[in-house]
Amino acid sequence: MNEPRGRREFIKVLGFGGVVFASGLAGACAHTLRKSGGHEDDFFFVQLSDTHWGFKGPPNPEAANTLRQAVRAVNALPQQPDFIVFTGDLIHTTDDEAERHRRMREFKAIVADLKAPVQRYMPGEHDASLDQGKAFQEHFGATHYSFDHKGIHFAVLDNVSDPRAAIGDAQLDWLLADLKPFPASAPIVVFTHRPLFDLAPQWDWATKDGSKAIDLLQHWKNVTVFYGHIHQEHHFRTGAIAHHAAQSLIFPLPAPLSQPKRAPVPWDPAHPRRGLGFREISVDESRVVLGLREDSLEGAVQPVAASGSY
């Protein structure tokens, strides 16, 4: 990736054959692929996370607009991604079951405006933990599954339908069976909501049996995990596995254990979309080099005049 060093500039290369990070304005991946005269099999996808549709509160007084702003920002990319993945907490939960269903219907209606041809979904605890994923499955389908796209195998793991944040042995058995046909060198991408490693168990930023999944995945040498839950960009490695958390689309949370409580970062009216954004992931022809571009909603979109109603 040959990017000009922009606003929140940093470019870093890690292992996994080289993982490139870049932060800045939207459209970088599409731009980079075009600029490099990219191989025709190059592609990129977009990760959106923690939209928490239905949330109301001081951490984001504009919450009724933020999801629509994200849709507009993604639609405004110079090229459309091959697919968009939502890594959980699509809605903000409520004890009112009917209201949860209503929020899921509203969410679907809003993201129906996305231009990208394919959207993939998975639950966060707000979507699935109160009813073990029942409503989510009704609206969005399975909570764990896999698919292949242009030479990469993608596995979606559910670590939220169990309210104690466990994957469970049955799903781990499924994962092993799903990956078994692939050679150790195969490029594999895992999507999940919570971190699989113990990022900050004191703040519930972990998966009870995440270490089992990591142990299982270590057999494959080109594994990248994309997740959400912690409402901020974060990068970590366990052995050969790279783990990347995404920003949220509702409110940022503080750095892990940087303060006594995991309370949201206070809303700043001067920068109402600071800390909110999405991620573009570009994949080159090698399929083992992933370029990560963190796009901020701040400055990337114009305010939406009205929240509308669904």
Added chain:
Amino acid sequence: MRGLRILGVSLVAILAATSSDVAAEEKVIRVTAEKFKFTPAVIELKLGEPVVLELTTLDRKHGFQVSDLNIDENIEPGRVTRVRIVPGQTGTFLFHCDVFCGSGHEDMAGEIVVKP
């Protein structure tokens, strides 16, 4: 008299066995859980002084996790969950509900403060 003393020892042993190692003389602190708080939210302990936390819930199932003390318990409706702690070091140890319980779940936390 000797027989009575032996009986007394046995009785203590039975009590201990049926209340998760609660010795009769140990301090007991009752902690209630409800959406979305623990009461008390700050539990003060003294270094080296054994204590038993008696955890109950006022509404639904919750969790009680103190990862730094390797404590991870469920709090079920209608039951008392007892956790025995012998504080081995001073400091503040965060605890939280680790069974997702609703829209304020993230706020359901507290701290154990161990003083010299």
